[in-house]
Amino acid sequence: MALDLVIRGGRVAAAAKTLVCDVGIRAGRIAELGEGLKGERAIDARGKLVLPGGVDSHCHVEQVSSFGILCADDFYSATVSAAYGGTTTIVPFCAQHRGDSLATVLADYHQRAKAKAVIDYGFHLIIANPDAQTLEADLPAAIGSGIRSFKIFMTYDRMRLMDEQILDVMAAARRDGALVMVHAENHGMISWLAGRMVKQGNTLPRYHAICHTRGSESEAILRVVALAELVDCPILVVHVSTPEGIEAIRQARARGVKVYGETCPQYLFLTAKDIDIGMAGAAFCCSPPPRDKAAQEACWHGLKDGALQVYSSDHAPYRMDASGKLPKGEATTFKEMANGVPGLELRLPLLFTFGVQAGRITLEEFVQLTATRHAEIYGLAPRKGAIAVGADADLAIWDPDKKVRITKELVHDQTGYTPYEGRELTGWPVTVVSRGEVIVEGGKLNAARGRGQFLARGRSAALEPLGRQVPEMAQLAAWNTPLKL
Secondary structure, eight states: OOOOEEEEEEEEEBOOOOOEEEEEEEETEEEESSSOEEEEEEOTTTTTTEEEOOOEEOOSOOBBBBSSSSSSHHHHHHHHHHOOOOOOOOEEEEETTTTOOOOHHHHHHHHHHHHHHHEEEOEEEEOOOOOOOOIIIHHHHHHTTTOEEEEESSSSSTTTTTTTHHHHHHHHHHHHTTTEEEEEEEHHHHHHHHHHHTTTTOOOOOHHHHHHHHHHHHHHHHHHHHHHHHOOOEEEEOOOHHHHHHHHHHHHHHTTTEEEEEHHHHHHHHOOHHOOOGGGGGGGGGSOOOHHHHHHHHHHHHHHTTSSSSEEEOBBBSSSSTTTTTTGGGGOOGGGGGOOOOOTTTTHHIIIIIIIIISSSSSHHHHHHIIIHHHHHHOOOOTTTOTTTTTBBOOOEEEEEEEEEOOOTOOOOSSSSTTTTOOOEEEEEEEEETEEEEEETTTTTOTTOOOBBBOOOOOOGGGOOOOOHHHHHHHHHHHOOOOOO
């Protein structure tokens, strides 16, 4: 049977090795890897890299924040931006707020994404209301529909869960086969400092970075690891930013706890100095905030040695006006600013330039950090995240020598600015293929609204094997008195 498309002669980052070969595509999937393949259409990739399309497993799209502020990007603009940056799969959040029906929230997100997304997508859930209906009915139903991960918060007044509630959510996740993602910061430390800062009139964005202390992250990570260990629930700690937090994850993994870690562009490429520019610093406010050079180095080391498994954007796009970051204009305090920075489109080019090209990571590690491990941890493998026969033909052809200067006009999201303005990049995805369709080529988009498909995910490889018990649970088992989750 003839091939539909052949990507010819590129350096292909296949599952476990890199080789020069052709990639043959049929009916939206990778059908052959070889030489001299022929198809109805061929793309010459000689001198270029052929990489798996990126998987971004942490982004906020068309989501209302806990402050009641809507993201600047809807499912069309966000997925267009992702595609231009070489990402072919996203997993954003369906956000439950206090009092919301999880089933109603999920149905709403499905409707919006189905009509607008140009690339494939899954969903995580944000659990802010862990009542009986949510835990006993809505969560199992969502997990059964292929949504096998959800996020909890340890801070933010309108989102945070108490330790007992966290344990309830973890028990439900373990029971039904889901992964728990955790925003780990100590709420008491942050709110105590912030209250005093605002009372003293210290309200500029730079005080956001002061109040979200390093200790608030490391304490929360240590605590949530202990909670997860109690009920033997795998967790992934999102947007880790500090040496102390990374070390807490590293030590937990060394003793066998199933804890995973993620970091993001803002922790590799920004510092607290970027925030310290008066009200304009609001553009760089995210939680946790960027730290310093030493923290950047710790994040790079964590990506290299496996303490951190994935690199996501945490794309949280808010405009620099009353609709986003500055609801009260120049009078807005750091406590009233929407938290988050854009990064969906630039996630891969930034890591390629300052990681691969700078010799910090190998090309194979780049693929693992940006695609393969995301797919494995979140139940998208083997369909996504690798160039292998039978996988979806999601590919990005990179020109490793293409020079690009970052400007706000370059990116396709709706935020109106980029925190990486003016940086010079070397290496860019020039052609992007999604399920065998060329959706970006020659700087132009060729993808209709709604062509993206919802991805019902399977049980994550991160969930296996379970069975680790803290001594108290082992004692209960010895007494034939198991804890009923």
